[in-house]
Amino acid sequence: MTARIAFVASDAPTAQIARAALASRFGDAPEKEADVIVALGGDGFMLHTLHRTQGLNAPVYGMNRGTVGFLMNDYSESDLPERLAAAEEEVIHPLVMEAQSADGAHHRALAINEVSLLRSGAQTAQLRISVDGRLRLEELVCDGALVSTPAGSTAYNYSAHGPILPIGSDVLALTAVAAFRPRRWRGALVRSSATVRFDVAQPDKRPVMAVADSRAVENVLWVEVRSMPDIGHRILFDPGHGLEERLLREQFV
Structure with missing residues (x-):
């Protein structure tokens, strides 16, 4: 047939x-x-x-x-x-991004490759990173950070010097983009079931945008990222x- x-x-x-x-x-x-x-x-x-x-x-x-x-x-x-x-x-399986912007709106989007946070002003971003509700990095001063799936690990993640993840591996890559402080932080690997949360410090002075594949949200206050195994x-x-x-x-x- x-x-x-x-x-x-x-x-x-x-x-x-x-x-x-x-x-x-x-x-x-x-x-x-x-x-x-x-x-x-x-x-x-x-x-x-x-x-x-x-x-x-x-x-x-x-x-x-x-x-x-x-x-x-x-x-x-x-x-x-x-x-x-x-x-x-x-x-x-994609990632789901949940984010709140400065105007109070709540945003949700799916990402097959990665969810990235990027500075959208002249100054570096200041991010606080938690995994499964536990604070892991008090302050990341950077141009941005991202969470990547294995399928997307050779894209933006790799260009930011993140690791290539084997397809089917039960992990996500958490990668900094041009980290200034801490200088030697090279990112982390987290379980695919983990929830990664970014909180933006000084969002008025240091605005940050979040991007799920190609969908962008301006002026975010916080972003949560997790895998969606049911999709x-x-x-x-x-x-x-x-x-x-x-x-x-x-x-x-």
Whole structure:
């Protein structure tokens, strides 16, 4: 039985051209009726597609029409049905961010890669960090800090010198961004079931924004981050090119 495929693409011309060619060749089912969703673009578009289709039953198979394509498979038009039939599924669980902003509003957002706090003014941020209700760091003076999932550990977390986490590991990475004090603090690993809380000191003088993947909240007073094991994003990869292999390969380049 031929899989019903829904094709989605980023706004990039290369992605739109690919979508038109694939839809003409293999048909284009409505997302709600599809057996699989094929996303054409880069990693940012893949994250957007995973968030947007969270409530659907179809897994997402990405093909790279962007730049890095860490979450994507190589692009090819000729053998798509065979590749989809042989693809291996991986399930990743997002983080949930709860935050309160200075205007009193409460915000909630999901993040597949990471939740980051970043200074949004001229001065460094001052953060207080607690894990599961216990104060762990009285003062972190920095440009920011983040909590990363294993799937997102090679993205912003890695560029901030955080560790690459094996897929399926039961930990999250807590990483500082340009820490000034304490100078030698290199972050921490916490259980995936832990709740990490950031409290912002002097928010008027040292404003901080929080970002869950691409959703930003300005002028936060506090942020709590925890994993959501009851939510699973289904991603398809070509055999031998799944997240475990990609994360391992990144550590030897």
